[in-house]
Amino acid sequence: MKRLIISLMALIAMQCAFAADRLSMLPYPILGGELSNSAATSVADIDEVMPRMRTLGLNTVLVPAYWELMEPVEGEFDFTLIDRTIDVARREQLHVVLLWFGAWKNSMSCYAPAWFKQDTKRFPRAMTAEGKQMEIASCFSDNVLQADLKAFSALMRHIREKDPLREVVIMMQIENEIGMLESARDHSPLAEKAYKKERWEERYGTDEYADEKFMALSYARYVEHLAKAARELHDMPLYVNAAMNSRGRRPGEYPSAGPLAHLIDFWHEGAPSIDLLAPDIYDSGFKSWCAQYAMPLRPQDGGKVKNRLFIPESRCCENSGVRALYAFGEHQALGFSPFAIDQASAKETESVTQAYNLLRQIFNYQLSIVNLKTWGLLFDQEDRERVIDDNGVVMTCRHYFTLPWDPRATDGTTWPEGGAMLIRLGQFDYLLAGSGVVIDFKTPTEKQQEQQKTLGEDGFAEAGGNNSKLKTQSSKFKGKRLGLLSVDEVSIADDGTMQYLRRHNGDQTHQGRHARIGVGEWKLLHIKLYEY
Numbered sequence: 001m002k003r004l005i006i007s008l009m010a011l012i013a014m015q016c017a018f019a020a021d022r023l024s025m026l027p028y029p030i031l032g033g034e035l036s037n038s039a040a041t042s043v044a045d046i047d048e049v050m051p052r053m054r055t056l057g058l059n060t061v062l063v064p065a066y067w068e069l070m071e072p073v074e075g076e077f078d079f080t081l082i083d084r085t086i087d088v089a090r091r092e093q094l095h096v097v098l099l100w101f102g103a104w105k106n107s108m109s110c111y112a113p114a115w116f117k118q119d120t121k122r123f124p125r126a127m128t129a130e131g132k133q134m135e136i137a138s139c140f141s142d143n144v145l146q147a148d149l150k151a152f153s154a155l156m157r158h159i160r161e162k163d164p165l166r167e168v169v170i171m172m173q174i175e176n177e178i179g180m181l182e183s184a185r186d187h188s189p190l191a192e193k194a195y196k197k198e199r200w201e202e203r204y205g206t207d208e209y210a211d212e213k214f215m216a217l218s219y220a221r222y223v224e225h226l227a228k229a230a231r232e233l234h235d236m237p238l239y240v241n242a243a244m245n246s247r248g249r250r251p252g253e254y255p256s257a258g259p260l261a262h263l264i265d266f267w268h269e270g271a272p273s274i275d276l277l278a279p280d281i282y283d284s285g286f287k288s289w290c291a292q293y294a295m296p297l298r299p300q301d302g303g304k305v306k307n308r309l310f311i312p313e314s315r316c317c318e319n320s321g322v323r324a325l326y327a328f329g330e331h332q333a334l335g336f337s338p339f340a341i342d343q344a345s346a347k348e349t350e351s352v353t354q355a356y357n358l359l360r361q362i363f364n365y366q367l368s369i370v371n372l373k374t375w376g377l378l379f380d381q382e383d384r385e386r387v388i389d390d391n392g393v394v395m396t397c398r399h400y401f402t403l404p405w406d407p408r409a410t411d412g413t414t415w416p417e418g419g420a421m422l423i424r425l426g427q428f429d430y431l432l433a434g435s436g437v438v439i440d441f442k443t444p445t446e447k448q449q450e451q452q453k454t455l456g457e458d459g460f461a462e463a464g465g466n467n468s469k470l471k472t473q474s475s476k477f478k479g480k481r482l483g484l485l486s487v488d489e490v491s492i493a494d495d496g497t498m499q500y501l502r503r504h505n506g507d508q509t510h511q512g513r514h515a516r517i518g519v520g521e522w523k524l525l526h527i528k529l530y531e532y
């Protein structure tokens with residue numbers, strides 16, 4: 001048994017190493033956006049939408065590949081839309097991640113061709129325990145698998161011919177938000193046969209969570225067939241995306257058995273050729289969802305990454321930009337992509353454009369930030385502060401509206417999120433890229449001895465008369481302090497050189513007390529400290 005466990009650990013480590021190698025194929029971190037579901041269903045759609053994505057500052061567009069439009073007649077393939085997408089993306093200097101809308105899209109088999117949908121005898125549906133057929137193809141049907149696999153293989157073969165060096169198409173998503181709805185698992189005759197063969201009840205029990213595990217392994221095994229075909233035909237990074245199990249919903253109330261964080265072991269077992277499990281984040285709690293999918297292995301496992309964070313879908317909103325900065329800063333994300341960015345308002349896409357501009361500059365400065373210590377900051381009205389101790393530099397990071405002088409902080413409206421990417425360049429040397437944040441810097445002893453004061457809108461004490469009282473109650477100050485040596489607003493050129501724009505001092509640093517970037521501002525600050 002011990003030898004078996006060691007062998008399994010070695011296999012997992014090997015798979016993680018292979019995944020890391022494939023992810024290194026990507027030309028850069030993905031500053032992406034996913035098109036809405038019907039945005040690339042004609043040549044005219046593609047011609048209109050792709051140039052717009054370039055002007056928004058994206059470097060990568062996530063584009064659906066629709067089975068129903070690619071194989072309208074069984075065995076006859078039409079790659080017009082795929083070719084147009086690749087051609088226009090190449091012209092616009094964009095990369096593409098293709099999304100295979102095959103047997104399932106958001107659980108349902110709505111993108112399967114008409115000839116597939118209408119032949120339920122040949123291509124059976126999943127069933128509830130009560131025997132109701134659903135518009136969900138059964139993953140236990142070999143006919144379903146072979147039809148899906150044939151079409152997907154034809155797509156991969158065509159991409160290899162059209163873009164052999166992966167200059168445009170850099171990654172592939174297999175299916176979309178795969179999972180079961182209404183029922184935690186499929187109860188069709190084929191599914192019941194597999195369930196009994198696996199002796200699942202004896203292994204895991206009979207509740208809905210045991211059913212979800214059974215389906216997770218079954219879906220993963222199905223996806224593995226497509227992933228292995230992709231590897232043989234045109235090797236590139238592969239991922240599956242998941243709709244979140246949020247709001248207290250139970251299996252079947254969300255697309256259960258998808259590549260969810262609590263099912264990662266079943267997905268790794270069933271689909272070892274998949275490189276990433278990726279969350280589609282629409283609900284609140286963005287930081288928590290990110291943490292569930294950014295899964296490093298233990299140091300004793302060689303430091304390999306169990307699952308690197310990639311966010312292919314996130315709600316496109318005014319907070320998207322700071323969320324992107326957080327994901328890259330806190331988790332060194334592979335990429336970030338707001339959904340339906342082609343349909344979003346200018347107010348919603350502005351934050352994406354601004355954040356991507358800052359991130360592009362950071363990546364120019366240091367092509368690989370893996371060897372630099374980075375943090376992500378993300379604040380809202382409830383979650384306002386984070387304290388970071390960086391080897392003796394204690395940074396108290398807050399939402400900009402915690403400062404007393406901005407009237408928007410108290411006018412009754414919901415605070416927009418503030419966020420940033422913070423990078424340690426060296427001792428007493430930091431780079432801050434973001435919007436709506438403020439940071440002060442102290443030594444540990446200074447932080448321990450600081451006195452909380454209520455400040456007025458001018459940044460000084462709210463009211464007089466308390467200074468003598470504070471003085472008599474406090475003990476003598478001990479230790480050293482940190483001060484701002486300089487805070488420079490900078491930009492970074494395409495060649496990676498840092499360009500000075502202006503010095504922040506006086507009122508802009510509250511006379512040396514902090515570095516800050518206001519809400520609605522998007523800046524890159526180079527901060528140097530000194531000890532005294």
